[in-house]
Amino acid sequence: MKIANISKILLMGIGNTVTVFAVTLFFSIPLGLLLSFMSMSKIKVIKAPVRVFVFIMRGTPLMLQLFFVCFGLPFLPYVGQYLVMDRFVAACVTFALNYAAYFCEIFRGGLLSVDAGQYEAAKVLGLTKWHVRTKIVIPQMIKIVLPAVSNESITLVKDTALITTIGVTETLHYAKSLVNSTASVLPYGVAAAFYLGMTFVLTKLFAYLERKYAF
Amino acid sequence: MNIIHAVGVKKDFGALEVLKGVDLSVSQGEVVVIIGPSGSGKSTLLRCLIELERIDEGSIYVGDRALVENGVYAKEKDLREIRQRMGMVFQHFNLFPHMTVWKNLILAPLSVLKMDKKEAEDRAFEVLRQVGLLDKRDELPKNLSGGQKQRVAIARALMMRPDILLFDEPTSALDPELTGEVLTVMQDLARNDSTMVIVTHEMEFAKNVADRVIFMNEGVIALEGTPKEIFENSNHSRLLSFLARKDTSAEAMPST
Ligand SMILES: Nc1ncnc2c1ncn2[C@@H]1O[C@H](COP(=O)(O)OP(=O)(O)O)[C@@H](O)[C@H]1O
Ligand SMILES: [Mg+2]
Numbered sequence: 001m002k003i004a005n006i007s008k009i010l011l012m013g014i015g016n017t018v019t020v021f022a023v024t025l026f027f028s029i030p031l032g033l034l035l036s037f038m039s040m041s042k043i044k045v046i047k048a049p050v051r052v053f054v055f056i057m058r059g060t061p062l063m064l065q066l067f068f069v070c071f072g073l074p075f076l077p078y079v080g081q082y083l084v085m086d087r088f089v090a091a092c093v094t095f096a097l098n099y100a101a102y103f104c105e106i107f108r109g110g111l112l113s114v115d116a117g118q119y120e121a122a123k124v125l126g127l128t129k130w131h132v133r134t135k136i137v138i139p140q141m142i143k144i145v146l147p148a149v150s151n152e153s154i155t156l157v158k159d160t161a162l163i164t165t166i167g168v169t170e171t172l173h174y175a176k177s178l179v180n181s182t183a184s185v186l187p188y189g190v191a192a193a194f195y196l197g198m199t200f201v202l203t204k205l206f207a208y209l210e211r212k213y214a215f
Numbered sequence: 216m217n218i219i220h221a222v223g224v225k226k227d228f229g230a231l232e233v234l235k236g237v238d239l240s241v242s243q244g245e246v247v248v249i250i251g252p253s254g255s256g257k258s259t260l261l262r263c264l265i266e267l268e269r270i271d272e273g274s275i276y277v278g279d280r281a282l283v284e285n286g287v288y289a290k291e292k293d294l295r296e297i298r299q300r301m302g303m304v305f306q307h308f309n310l311f312p313h314m315t316v317w318k319n320l321i322l323a324p325l326s327v328l329k330m331d332k333k334e335a336e337d338r339a340f341e342v343l344r345q346v347g348l349l350d351k352r353d354e355l356p357k358n359l360s361g362g363q364k365q366r367v368a369i370a371r372a373l374m375m376r377p378d379i380l381l382f383d384e385p386t387s388a389l390d391p392e393l394t395g396e397v398l399t400v401m402q403d404l405a406r407n408d409s410t411m412v413i414v415t416h417e418m419e420f421a422k423n424v425a426d427r428v429i430f431m432n433e434g435v436i437a438l439e440g441t442p443k444e445i446f447e448n449s450n451h452s453r454l455l456s457f458l459a460r461k462d463t464s465a466e467a468m469p470s471t
Contacts, residue, residue, distance in 0.1 A: 120267055121309035125323035125375065126299045135322065139313045215313045215355050 006190045009178060013171040014194060017160045020091055020170070021198075024156060027096040029149075032103025037133075039108055050104070057101030062094070063162055069094045070166045091163040099156060106148045110141035143213040150206035157198050171195070216243050217276070218300075218379045218410050219264060224273035226256075226263055233259045234270070235434040241379065244408045248421040251431035252457055257414040260431070261381045264412070265301050266294060277301065278378065299327070302372030306384040308364040310356040316343070316367050317352045324374050335374075342370040346400050362393030366400055380404070382413040418461055422446055430454050 039050040057065070070090040073083035085093065114137050122132045164173040171191050178187035219241040226234040233256045241247050249257050262268040264275060266282060275282040282289060282297050289297065311319050320339040324330040330338070343349045346366040356364055365385055372380055382401070386394035398420050405411065405424045415421060421428055421442060428445040430438040430453075438451050445454070 115309070117305060117307055117309035118311065120303075121305065121311070123267065124265055124298065124301075124303045125371070126295055126327040127323060128327075131326050135326070136311055143313070213313075215357060 003186065003190060006178060006187050010171055010174050010187065010190055010194065013169055013174040016088065016163070016168060016170040018198075020088075020095060020160045020163060020168075021153075021156055023092045024095040024099050025153060027092075028099035028103055031096065031100040033107050033138075035100060035104035036107035036111060039104060040111060054101045054104055057098050058105070062098050062159060063165055065094050065098055066091065066162060066166050087166050087168050088163075091166060091168050095156070095159070095163075099152065102152055103149070106145050106152065107141060109148075110145040111137065113144055114140045139213075143215065146206060146210050146213060150202065153202055153206075154199050157195060157202065216278075217241065218243055218245075218278060219412070220276040221264065222274045224260070224263060224270050224275065226259055226268060226270045233434055234263065236273070237434075237436055239264075239429070239436070241410060241412055243378075244410055246405045246410075246424055246426045247412045247429060248425035248427070249412065249414045249429045249431055250416070250418070250421060250457070251429075251437075255431045256434045257431050258383050261303070261383050261412065261414055265303050265381060266298055267303075299375065300378045301381060302375055302377035302379070303381045304365070304368050304372055304383070304385050306388050308356075308361075308368045308388075310364055310368055310371070312356050315353050315355055316348065316359075319356070319367060319371050320374050323371070328375065338374055339370075342373045345373070345403070346370045347396075360393060361389045362396045365389065365397045369397075369400055369404075379410040379412065382411065382415070384414050384416065386415065386417060416461065418446070418458070430457070432457075 035050050035054070038046050039054065041047045070085070070087055073085075074080045076083060118136055118140065119132060122136050127136070160170060161172040163170055164176075171194060175187040175191035179185060217240045219239065221237060221239040224234050224237040224239075225232070237256075237260060239247075239260070249260070251257055259268060263270050264277075264282075266288075269288065270283060270286065272286045274284045274286075276284075277297050277300055280289070280293070280297050282294065288294065311322070314322065317339060320342065321332075321335040324335040324338060325332065339352075340349070343352060346369055348363060348366055348370070351359060351363060351367070356367070359367065369380075369385075385401070386397050389397065394417065398417060401411070401413070401420075402424055413421075413425075423442075425442050427439060428442050429436055430445060430451070432453050438445065438449065438454055440449070446458070449455070
């Protein structure tokens with residue numbers, strides 16, 4: 001089988017891989033930011049649930065979380081019947097929540113390392129809390145967290161392969177069946193090339209962002 | 216007319232009493248220089264005046280309004296307005312590193328004072344010329360020397376047209392050869408009738424520029440007077456030993 005033909009078949013899975021990747025980043029970054037601010041709140045009822053959420057999401061396997069959301073939730077008493085999700089949607093929801101927990105911690109670290117003098121200068125100038133956050137703190141936080149966010153998103157590229165375990169067909173799924181049906185190792189090589197390509201694009205993108213945030 | 220009037224200000228950090236009943240009035244156009252040993256409460260006093268720290272007892276009036284009266288603070292909205300009458304310049308400049316000099320200057324006038332863009336830019340032009348840095352308007356702070364950063368910080372404070380400027384050791388973080396340019400800017404401000412409270416270890420500057428010198432020691436104002444009274448005619452033993460130590464160590468004291 002030619003590489004072109006292999007690629008054509010893999011392409012059917014790449015759509016799902018890229019979509020899960022994009023949807024996860026799209027939702028987990030803002031959610032993670034919100035959670036990071038909540039987890040730094042002085043109000044306990046805001047802070048505590050976030051800490052528990054982060055502890056659970058980081059402390060259990062992503063695969064378990066996938067199974068739980070996809071196959072477990074529908075068995076919950078009373079509410080279970082409303083929690084039956086399309087598997088693809090379940091995958092996106094799980095990934096977004098899981099990555100939000102990691103981003104929460106990354107952003108929290110970034111926020112903590114913004115110099116206290118920045119808040120004081122902003123306060124003395126009369127900026128509102130909202131402006132302090134959006135105009136002073138978040139831009140400086142972004143610079144600090146970029147390397148870690150880059151790292152996470154590259155991890156995410158590869159984590160997307162996990163969704164095959166709940167029966168969503170993605171790149172690796174097709175690669176595996178092609179290897180079986182053609183008795184050739186080539187499809188794995190093509191799949192690897194695809195993941196490397198995605199990682200390469202991300203690496204370039206973040207290198208660009210780091211240059212842009214070099215202040 | 217007093218710009219600032221503070222009475223019986225007490226402040227502690229846990230068990231540590233840092234301000235033990237300080238009275239301070241600053242009138243329009245006056246330049247007050249605060250000197251004193253490290254840890255005597257100079258920074259804390261300045262920070263309390265502009266509500267970066269909260270006092271435990273006493274009152275602080277700014278113009279005709281009470282920032283805090285008998286330990287009770289004004290409402291948040293009023294606090295914001297009252298703070299706005301004051302500007303502060305920090306030892307470590309605290310410029311916004313991700314913004315050009317120009318953006319550092321116009322940010323607060325645009326978003327706080329709701330100045331229109333034209334007006335803010337005219338003002339930025341004016342204050343940058345005043346501190347001699349018009350050619351640096353598009354630089355990021357990291358590309359400036361310490362002295363230039365501090366002059367931008369002063370310009371940024373001036374943008375808001377404060378009634379009074381507070382300086383907390385504005386030259387202590389600078390290389391000795393860069394202190395002059397900052398002190399010159401401050402001297403110009405003094406000459407133009409700006410009201411200022413300056414914490415500094417620059418004794419020559421205090422002698423030349425201050426209308427009044429305050430010597431703080433262990434959380435109280437131990438002595439105050441004209442530069443002549445403080446530097447030439449005093450026989451206050453704590454002050455004399457403080458000044459003697461200054462003379463032998465050319466460098467500014469480490470500060471907190
Ligand atoms: N935020 C704080 N928490 C606890 N102690 C503080 C704090 N700020 C200052 N202090 C203490 O208060 C005392 C006075 O400090 P400061 O006002 O900075 O003195 P100065 O500016 O005269 O050197 C020092 O002993 C200092 O360690
Ligand atoms: Mg100090």
